Amino acid sequence: MQHGPLYRLHRFLAARSFYALALCSLLALGVLAGRIVLSDTFGFRFLVWNLFLAWVPYLLSLLTEALHRPAAPRRLAAALTGCGWLLFFPNAPYLVTDFVHLPGARGVPWWYDVGLLAIFAWTGCFLGVVSLWRMQRVVRRSAGAAAAWVFVLLAAGLGGLGVYLGRFGRWNSWDLLLAPAHVLADLHAVLGDTRALREALGVTGLFAALLIACFATFVSVRPRLTAEEA
DSSP states (O other): OOOOHHHHHHHHHHHTTHHHHHHHHHHHHHHHHHHHHHHTSOTTTHHHHHHHHHHHHHHHHHHHHHHOOSSHHHHHHHHHHHHHHHHHTTHHHHGGGGGGGOSOOTTSOHHHHHHHHHHHHHHHHHHHHHHHHHHHHHHHHHHOHHHHHHHHHHHHHHHHHHHHHHHTSOOOTTHHHHOHHHHHHHHHHHHTOHHHHHHHHHHHHHHHHHHHHHHHHHHHHSOOOOTTTO
8 A cells, every 4th residue: 555755754754752752841941931921930931941952963874874875985984974973862761850959949859849940951862772772683683783782881871971961061062173272281180180080981871871761671671663664
């Protein structure tokens, strides 16, 4: 039976968890809107920007998957978008660190802000895990299952390091392109400071473990891929 373009688009989006991710994002934004009404301020508005950045690796993973074809030019394009994915990947779990902004404004119950930040953190981790899963599929098609799992571990480690650089170094993903020497100098300074190095290793390891735990949970509960998803 021939299906129309809308049905094929629906299948494409459903196979990539788009609807669930969009629902989580809308719920997060809705709860944030409720906070704005409660407090009569635009506090926590940075969460909107952080959520947008968390969507970037997800979209780049879909683009990388679409470009990954046998033709050499397409593979080169996929490699470039894959590098872009890795650059922005830490923005997804980074939302977890926004708990540092507790307690929030007066007039807003503490439990409301905890719930608000939890929804954003969950959505960020969900976006990161789905994008990592799509990228793992690309690597598996190119290099096999073992290499794909090594890729997951490396990506989780680099993601944890990116969270550290973002929260403690206040670096952005694009700073690795615009100011690489400054980022490397910052890392070099950390290596020379025992206390800072312990903190960097701790944050990196903790967020790598969080990503691996979330990823393992996701792939274990997700049904086997159908032929349409493969």
